[in-house]
Amino acid sequence: MPRLDPISGSPLYQQLVQALRAQLRSGALKPGDQLPSERDLMETYHISRNTVRQAIEVLEHEGQLERIHGRGTFVGSAKLKLGLMRLTSFSEDMRERGMEPSSRLIQCDVTTPPAAIAEQLRLLDGEPALLIERLRYADGIPMALNISHFSQAYCPGLAGEDLVNQSIYDILEKKYGLHIARAEQAVRSAAASVNEAMLLEVRYGSPLLIIEGVVYLDNGMPIEHLRSIYRADRYEFTINPIRS
Amino acid sequence: MPRLDPISGSPLYQQLVQALRAQLRSGALKPGDQLPSERDLMETYHISRNTVRQAIEVLEHEGQLERIHGRGTFVGSAKLKLGLMRLTSFSEDMRERGMEPSSRLIQCDVTTPPAAIAEQLRLLDGEPALLIERLRYADGIPMALNISHFSQAYCPGLAGEDLVNQSIYDILEKKYGLHIARAEQAVRSAAASVNEAMLLEVRYGSPLLIIEGVVYLDNGMPIEHLRSIYRADRYEFTINPIRS
DNA sequence: GAGTGGTCTAGACCACCTA
DNA sequence: AGGTGGTCTAGACCACTCC
Numbered sequence: 001m002p003r004l005d006p007i008s009g010s011p012l013y014q015q016l017v018q019a020l021r022a023q024l025r026s027g028a029l030k031p032g033d034q035l036p037s038e039r040d041l042m043e044t045y046h047i048s049r050n051t052v053r054q055a056i057e058v059l060e061h062e063g064q065l066e067r068i069h070g071r072g073t074f075v076g077s078a079k080l081k082l083g084l085m086r087l088t089s090f091s092e093d094m095r096e097r098g099m100e101p102s103s104r105l106i107q108c109d110v111t112t113p114p115a116a117i118a119e120q121l122r123l124l125d126g127e128p129a130l131l132i133e134r135l136r137y138a139d140g141i142p143m144a145l146n147i148s149h150f151s152q153a154y155c156p157g158l159a160g161e162d163l164v165n166q167s168i169y170d171i172l173e174k175k176y177g178l179h180i181a182r183a184e185q186a187v188r189s190a191a192a193s194v195n196e197a198m199l200l201e202v203r204y205g206s207p208l209l210i211i212e213g214v215v216y217l218d219n220g221m222p223i224e225h226l227r228s229i230y231r232a233d234r235y236e237f238t239i240n241p242i243r244s
Numbered sequence: 245m246p247r248l249d250p251i252s253g254s255p256l257y258q259q260l261v262q263a264l265r266a267q268l269r270s271g272a273l274k275p276g277d278q279l280p281s282e283r284d285l286m287e288t289y290h291i292s293r294n295t296v297r298q299a300i301e302v303l304e305h306e307g308q309l310e311r312i313h314g315r316g317t318f319v320g321s322a323k324l325k326l327g328l329m330r331l332t333s334f335s336e337d338m339r340e341r342g343m344e345p346s347s348r349l350i351q352c353d354v355t356t357p358p359a360a361i362a363e364q365l366r367l368l369d370g371e372p373a374l375l376i377e378r379l380r381y382a383d384g385i386p387m388a389l390n391i392s393h394f395s396q397a398y399c400p401g402l403a404g405e406d407l408v409n410q411s412i413y414d415i416l417e418k419k420y421g422l423h424i425a426r427a428e429q430a431v432r433s434a435a436a437s438v439n440e441a442m443l444l445e446v447r448y449g450s451p452l453l454i455i456e457g458v459v460y461l462d463n464g465m466p467i468e469h470l471r472s473i474y475r476a477d478r479y480e481f482t483i484n485p486i487r488s
Numbered sequence: 489g490a491g492t493g494g495t496c497t498a499g500a501c502c503a504c505c506t507a
Numbered sequence: 508a509g510g511t512g513g514t515c516t517a518g519a520c521c522a523c524t525c526c
């Protein structure tokens with residue numbers, strides 16, 4: 001059956017995480033479904049129970065699975081919680097929620113951004129940035145409108161890449177060796193404008209969840225100004241504040 | 245030395261979490277400090293290494309501790325906590341924003357909460373909770389509607405306190421010795437209902453920012469279910485996610 | 489090489505839920 | 508009563524960091 005590979009170099013529990021993720025993605029495990037018991041998984045994959053639990057804990061922390069004492073482990077419901085304490089791209093975010101991301105490019109231009117954005121990106125006077133506006137889909141349904149300005153100082157030629165089917169963060173990492181480190185983002189809510197309503201396929205005035213801010217590289221330089229406008233009826237996220 | 249009590253009914257790893265939390269709070273462990281190694285803790289508290297690791301994982305997920313392979317476990321630095329939001333009361337939040345908070349009590353009753361909330365507060369079947377509904381003002385203008393359910397298991401008589409002019413978290417701390425540790429909160433947006441619009445003095449259908457979730461004590465027990473409904477035109481907040 | 493955290497095993501018993 | 512997840516043990520070996 002589905003043996004794991006003890007010499008693949010990757011930990012057994014991570015391999016089980018991947019196997020379960022694949023089943024969640026393929027629909028073999030649907031929201032509300034009960035997983036095989038920990039003891040079943042242990043026999044199926046020929047690993048110890050602690051290792052099974054380690055894998056399930058990973059997916060539980062992501063909100064994919066829910067464990068209920070005495071009953072079993074279940075696939076999490078649709079509108080799932082997911083910590084945004086971690087900075088993820090839209091594609092990563094949707095995949096972790098078990099949905100398939102896609103994009104429609106609306107605009108892609110090298111332009112001089114508004115002064116406020118130019119300042120946050122620390123652009124020189126009149127220095128242009130790469131403007132990318134994309135409509136983001138999850139399982140084919142509009143989820144968010146995404147307007148990004150990228151500072152080109154570190155990634156000349158980014159405009160020439162395929163920006164629809166790839167994660168831009170992946171391109172930055174793999175082609176330019178740039179590592180995203182953190183972001184400073186504001187969270188707010190607003191009513192949909194005529195244009196936003198049309199693109200997101202909601203009624204004019206519908207509530208939207210807006211996340212706007214600046215993304216920084218690990219060298220401390222700003223690389224992106226991001227404005228993400230989510231449909232409030234389809235998107236929420238979780239935060240886990242602590243009291244210090 | 246600090247023996248744990250195997251018959252206290254509380255899991256050993258939770259007891260170690262508490263012990264470590266106490267040291268973090270007292271300053272015996274300061275940011276940047278290195279913890280004793282897992283093998284040391286294991287001997288000190290006479291528990292197995294897996295149990296030590298279980299406790300450390302709890303605090304690591306809260307961002308209190310940081311484990312570095314081959315080096316050791318350290319108290320989270322200020323930089324590490326960048327990605328984490330501080331959990332503040334409405335009063336603290338407004339004062340930090342330079343505004344003067346005030347409250348109008350709308351409802352204060354001991355009632356049986358909806359099943360979903362009862363479950364999150366881990367109430368017994370039919371066990372009542374303290375419902376507090378307050379309209380929150382900043383500089384005299386309505387800012388948020390706040391609906392809290394407090395589990396009374398740990399704070400009997402809370403209903404008799406002055407809940408309008410004091411921070412409830414202060415009361416929990418000073419009168420009951422309860423320490424708020426963390427929260428799990430969902431962030432979403434919605435349109436104002438007739439009632440919400442009236443109380444918050446906005447038009448029906450106006451966008452609102454909603455933060456809803458559960459607040460936990462440092463012993464891991466849920467103490468409060470919180471639903472805060474903010475005027476989107478007057479409130480936003482920031483997050484500082486990090487890329488792991 | 490010594491010490492750290494990371495992974496893994498094969499058991500055990502407890503607490504909870506359903507029936 | 509039987510099955511589930513929750514906790515715990517006492518080992519083992521690996522991977523990483525520092526000296």
